[in-house]
Amino acid sequence: MEAAPLGWGRQEVDGWRKGPWTSQEDTLLVEHVRQHGEGRWNSVSKLTGLKRSGKSCRLRWVNYLRPDLKRGKITPQEESIIVQLHALWGNRWSTIARSLPGRTDNEIKNYWRTHFKKGKPSKNIERARARFLKQRQEMQSQQQQLLQLAAGQVAKDENQDGGGARTGADDDDRGSAVVDDACAAPSSPALAAEAETAAGHHHHEDLIMHDAMDFMCPMSCALLLHGAVHQGGGTGSCCGSTASDEYGSGEEDGATWGSLWNLDDGVVVDDVTTAAGACTLW
DNA sequence: AATGTAGTCAACCGCAGGCAT
DNA sequence: CATGCCTGCGGTTGACTACAT
CATH class of the missing domain: 1.10.10.60 (Homeodomain-like)
Structure with missing residues (x-):
């Protein structure tokens, strides 16, 4: 036609x-x-x-x-990966797309906006989220040990400041940046490169959930450590936060998703408290 | 059956970074 | 080293389609 x-x-x-x-x-x-x-x-x-x-x-x-494009609907596995990678990288659609062979950044972007912009995650998303959070919690204990080790070293270089000095309130003119820095984006070029590499290592194979976990969790740990240092041990709990507190439940869930997951919203968070919550997403 | 609304997809725009000259 | 061009990315827009009323 x-x-x-x-x-x-x-x-x-x-x-x-x-x-x-x-x-x-x-x-x-x-x-x-x-x-x-x-x-x-x-x-x-x-x-x-x-x-x-x-x-x-x-x-x-x-x-x-492109001949290698995968047409058709996003599968539940892909959906899970998108959710997780978005939580890790934010709106870096091209980066996310690299972990989903045959999918384009545009496709993923559209999918995300369609499914999550309104803050209404599907059942698949809910399941993936629950699965992911569970695994994350398991890692939490390990990470806390790591943190303690790291904190010992960090104390030499940085003031532990005890007050969580770097909160959303300190960054009033860059609210989304707070989220980006702390949660979505690797906060250093080295980490960013690491993230890219981690994703790149999986290009040749269809990533299923476990694959995603395999490279995401190490990344999360890295972010956790870095974030904790960066944020003076404040809200940068990264992987170490609890699921229920962060996401809320029931009817609020939608709104929560809407505000927390949509990093591109003009106003990412409604207030400082939520901002802190957003930063503890990961 | 007609109309309204929401969802989906394709394409454009502006900006930023990288590279060649 | 500075400049200009090219490429890639993220955001936005608009048309089409499916579903609900």
């Missing part, structure tokens, strides 16, 4: 076609990639005659035409 000239209004802007791709355009692009490989997207229009910007070509290829 020919792409209807709907929605995007104009079909051509500055000589570039916009809007839905036609099958002919797809064919041209696929053929181009087959011959020249991925990359050099800006040269696609010159070489193929496609009236599409390099950006548009790349997007079309990555999100739709």
Whole structure:
């Protein structure tokens, strides 16, 4: 079916076609990639005659035409992984996508927004969450031992400050950053690289839940240690927090998910207390 | 059967980082 | 070293579809 000239209004802007791709355009692009490989997207229009910007070509290829794409619904396993990785990395869709072979960042992003933006996790999510939290709790005791060891060393370098000096309140102008730093994102380039590596090691295989756990939990530990140091032993409990307290239950659950899991919300947390709660997510 | 609403998906935009010149 | 270009990422928008009323 020919792409209807709907929605995007104009079909051509500055000589570039916009809007839905036609099958002919797809064919041209696929053929181009087959011959020249991925990359050099800006040269696609010159070489193929496609009236599409390099950006548009790349997007079309990555999100739709790539042969290794897995079409169809997100499976429960994938859903679990998405949930867990999002908790670990936040809205780093491309990073999450690397752990889900055949899935694109766009797909995952859309899925997340569809399923969790409104704060209503599915049964699968609930199960995955419960499973994950259980395992996390098991790790907690081990981590506390590690923490004690680490704290001994940290005490030499940093004041233990005893007051949890670094709370959301201290970062009023960067509320989401607090969450990002403490929970979602590795708080150092080294950790970030580690995270990337950890994810990358699993590219070649279909990640099932256990695989995800295998690399996530070490990461969580790393974050935990780092976070604890970073936050002066305050709320940075990372893996070490309890499930029920963090997520609430029943009807509130939705709202809680909405605010805690949606790191991209303009206001991530409603108040300082919640902010602290958000930071203890992991 | 018609209409309204919510969910899903594809595509665009702006920004930032990396790299080549 | 500075600049410009290219690529990739995350956020947002809009159309289509399915479901409910």
